[in-house]
Amino acid sequence: MSQKTHRGTRVVHAGLPQAKQGRPFNEGPTFASTFHLSGHTDNADFQYGRFSNPTWEALESGLSELEGGETVVFPSGMAAAAAIMSSLVVCGEIIVLPADGYFATRAYAEEFLVPNGVKVNLVSTPELLKYDYSDVRLVLIESPSNPLLDVVDIKALAKRVQSSGGLLAVDNTTLTVMGQRPLELGADLSMSADTKALNGHSDIVYGHVSAKDPVLLERVRLWRKLAGNIPGPMESWLVHRGLATLDVRLERMVSNAQQIAEFLHNHPSVKWVRYPGLPTDPSYDVAKTQMDHFGFIVSFDLGSPAQADQFLQSCALIFEATSFGGVHTMAERRARWGTDDVPEGLVRLSVGCERIEDLLAAIDKSLHP
Ligand SMILES: Cc1ncc(COP(=O)(O)O)c(C=O)c1O
Secondary structure, X not given: OOOOOOHHHHHHHOOOXXXXXXXXXXXOOOOOOEOOOOOOHHHOOOOXXXXXXXXXXXXXXXXXXXXXXXXXXXXXXXXXXXXXXHHHXXXXXXXEEEOOOOHHHHHHHHHHHHHHOOEEEEEOHHHHHXXXXXXXXXXXXXXXXXXXXXXXXXXXXXXXXXXXXXXXXXXXXXXXXXXXXXXXXXXXXXXXXXOOOOOOOOOOOOEEEEEOOHHHHHHHHHHHHHHOOOOOHHHHHHHHHHHOOXXXXXHHHHXXXXXXXXXXXXXXXXXXXXXXXXXXXXOHHHHHHHOXXXXXXXXXXXXXXXXXXXXXXXXXXXXXXXXXXXXXXXXXXXXXXXXXXXXXXXXXXXXXXXXXXXXXXXXXXXXXX
């Protein structure tokens, strides 16, 4: 579809086959470990289920159009992150990861790359632009970061990292491709845990990596093929179905999140709120220059674990669960995992598609039990 068409229209049609008399709008999932292949191995588009699959390719073509770079899909967000780190960095090279980002990305690097001679340096998101990137091979950031929602100027960071010969990869999970396009901002790679808002229904674990440079993407694709870290056709088809409503879901989620952030900002029981859409937030100025929306996550401090637990247990409309980005509003006291450097009373709230009046009433009631 023409690049002139609104992105919110393109996402509805992204990756669909050409309209054909008597065929469905999208083909169903192809369940195949092997494909008919006579003679030379190049004689067919598909040869073996670990190499490629038509259902992956339909979703990849839709995501490639939206991301502005070729895309490879993965069975989880962590598989996408591991693919980037494992395929593009070798022994003796340096990776910079966010000290304040999703903990499993750091844990993967520390468990599986450091013992193989890769050096991992942790830098917090607000410090990224001050860091010296000489000799750094790969910088994998999150902006906004999960869970504290700090934002870095991606254009400026890409220039700094690339001018010293490194690669910048951006984990775009908290916004999705509808909220920010790292490749357009100059990053080398964009990745996402599509488990979250991109699929959006809290029923699938999935991920993808996109890159402008086909040589980089081929390395990532080769890692998928040789490590066998491949998604199932059914999951791929369902993520593709979810993608069509991404813009509509986000419209409601982001508008709800803005109103909830403003409400919490003025609430006496709340010590502080982080939301990039609050003009008082440290992320606001940069966020509005590079993000199309401010996201659906609101993080706030209720002062103590007891206050946070009390809030979560008394708010019937909010599911207490880890993860974010689904149509159902969910929240958790993030420090309960012991993996993030966050205040004990911090609640990460992922705002869903319910009506705002009901959400505000439920939150207000739970803050005054
Ligand atoms: C920012 C971010 N990146 C990556 C991941 C990993 O995604 P998955 O759980 O699909 O492996 C998560 C999961 O919470 C995340 O929050």
